[in-house]
Amino acid sequence: MKLKHAVIQCATFQVEDCADGIAYCQIFDAIYPGKVPLHKLNFQAKTQDEKLKNLRILEKATRESGVLRPVQVEKIASGSFPENLA
Numbered sequence: 170m171k172l173k174h175a176v177i178q179c180a181t182f183q184v185e186d187c188a189d190g191i192a193y194c195q196i197f198d199a200i201y202p203g204k205v206p207l208h209k210l211n212f213q214a215k216t217q218d219e220k221l222k223n224l225r226i227l228e229k230a231t232r233e234s235g236v237l238r239p240v241q242v243e244k245i246a247s248g249s250f251p252e253n254l255a
Contacts, residue, residue: 188248189214190223193240197230205230220246 187193191212198205209226211219224242231240244252 184250184253185248187253188246189220190227190242190245193245194223194227194230197227197234201230201234204234217246 189211191210191214194205194207194210198207205226210223214220214223221242224240224246228240228242231238241252
């Protein structure tokens with residue numbers, strides 16, 4: 170979590186808050202600049218569908234960047250603690 174705070178400088182204190190995909194997208198964009206179209210993200214995502222859309226943007230960016238481990242969008246969007254730490 171320290172890396173997340175250092176990279177995106179936000180006040181997210183619970184792992185479950187990452188379920189909307191925003192933090193993951195911002196961290197990935199910091200590592201691979203310009204690979205995540207941040208303007209397409211819904212920074213106010215509340216519903217499961219909105220969260221899934223954000224995570225699918227991340228999934229596409231990772232795939233196009235050659236990252237071999239797939240993004241488990243449904244599991245992450247569920248907001249469960251173990252799934253967001255995996």
